[in-house]
Amino acid sequence: MPPQAAxxxxxxxxxxxxxxxxxxxxxxxxxxxxxIRGYLDGNSKGDTGSPFPEGVHVIEDIDVSEEDVGSKIVEGLQGAAIGLVVYVSGILKPEEMGKANWKDEVAMYTICAIAPVFVVQSLLMSSSLAPDAKIILLTSEAxxxxxxxxxxxxxxxxxxGSKAAGNMVGHLLSYDLKERGISIAMIHPGFLKTGMTKDAGMEEFYDKMGAVTPDEAAVPFYEFAEKLNMDMSGKFWAPMGARGIGNAEEVLGKEWTKQPGPLELPW
Structure with missing residues (x-):
């Protein structure tokens, strides 16, 4: 059944x-x-107003690259008990040999593999997670x-590297959460048509790899979250199956790619 709070x-x-x-x-x-990292009114981009449905509790000024991210989220929850936590924050900076960027790599590892630990730790230690809560980390087949x-x-x-580290972090967290009855999964949500992938020069692969909009990806995501249980915890999943995974058939075989989602992905 759906969580009481997400x-x-x-x-x-x-x-x-x-x-x-x-x-x-x-x-x-x-x-x-x-x-959100900024503010609804007068944020860094000069936007005003809210893109969210009326009534959503927006916790502003949450920067997942900062050490106090977990405690600030807990404060923003104001005592609410959360049944589903989804960590979506990410950053993608293209690199090639001879042009690797130290600061970009630190940012990617911080956001994708370090911050999730402190967010989950703060929620757990503050009793902000409901019994049998579920946690989903968006990593990637990358x-x-x-x-x-x-x-x-x-x-x-x-x-x-940061996505692989994020998968390892989630796997390790599953052991610490198991005795509390909390499940956690890492997922590849599909190849998404977003500003992040477009800015990274991936727009040319949208059609070939079956890219989907965020709204389209949200449906199988929701269905996956409903199915998530302790037997699935600590594993790496693709709610949409092999769609959007360019090397799936080459590495895993044609029969594997024909299976419906969710599919467990290899590390």
Whole structure:
């Protein structure tokens, strides 16, 4: 059954915003908490107003690259007990040999693999998680070592490395959460048509790889979250199956790609 309350970390745009809208329609806007890095009025881009459904609890000024991110989220919840936590925040900076960027890599690892630990830790230690809560970390099939091939080549070091680290973090967290009855999964939500992938030069692959909009991806995501249980905890999943995974057939075989989602992905 749907959670009584959901927290979406990184909800200002893309899949995060789509999930806020989806859960607001399913469980009521007043039961949805959404974090954003800036402010609804007068943020850094000069935008005003709210993109969220009326009634959503917006927790402002949450920067997942800062050490106090967990405590600030807990403060923003104001005592609410969360049944579903979705960590969507991410950053993608293209790299190639000879042009690797130290600061970009630190940012990717911080946001994708370090911050989730402190967010989950703060929620757990403050009793902000409801009994039998579920946690989902959006990583990516980019974090699968098995799915990387010579044909694809090297480069994108921080992107792939931070996503692989995020998968490991989620796997380790599953052991600490198991005795509390809390499940956690890492997912590849599909190849998304977002500003992040477009800015990284991936728009040319949208049609070939079956890219979907965030609103389209939110539906199988919601269905996956409903199915998530302790037997699935600590594993790496693709709610949409092999769609959007360019090397799936080459590495795992044609029969694997024909299976419906959710599919467990290799590390």
């Amino acid at each position: 927290l979406i970390v990184g909800a200002s745009k893309g899949l995060g915003l789509a999930l806020v809208k989806k859960y607001a329609s399913e469980i009521g806007a007043s039961n949805v908490y959404a974090t 974090g699968s070592i098995t799915l990387r091939t010579e044909g694809e080549g090297g480069g994108m070091y921080g992107h792939h």
